[in-house]
Amino acid sequence: MNNEDKPKQLGRLTLETVKSLGKGAQPYINHDFDADIQSNDRIDAMKTKVLEMPDLNMLDLSYDQIKALTDEELVKLLSGESHEGFIREPTIQLISNELLMRQIKEASKPHWTIIPTFYAVLFFGFLTIVIGILSLLKQL
Incomplete structure (x- = not known):
């Protein structure tokens, strides 16, 4: 060559x-x-040159730490109000999923008026049956 x-x-x-x-x-x-x-x-x-990474103030939370925070604190983290720096992508995804799961759980709870209404319908249904039976017995 x-x-x-x-x-x-x-x-x-x-x-x-x-x-x-x-x-x-x-x-x-x-x-x-x-x-x-x-x-x-x-x-x-x-020889290689070693460059030091600047401190980016990365926020990395575990799932248990995210579950312990309130909804308001989680929203402030996502909006950047309560943390100066960067948030890792997996942490952002965990926070978003936790907020979504809390919203789904809250939306799937029955309204507080459902249970008293059920008992009222049950009571009036039973009362109607009793009155109907009494009226049949009276006619005989």
Whole structure:
């Protein structure tokens, strides 16, 4: 394999390189290459730069912690009023699902007037049957 068949080590893409490519010029001719890329020393080539992530103040709640919060607190978390920072996607989904389950549970409860009405209908039905039986006995 001769030198023309080998891939060229291009280095960093700079604004000058982009401009020269736009004008139809040969890329990377007479340009300075990145010293780290041109290095033949394997130790230099394997060095990596470690970047520290900024503190994003991520909120990550467990399911038990979410269940312990009130509806108002959960809505404030979703709207961003009670937490300065980011909320992880799974946590957002758990909060939304918990609010939805609470709403479904609340909507499926019978209204407080249902039970007294049932007993009233039962009482008046029984009273009607008794009066009907008494009126039949009176006619005999």
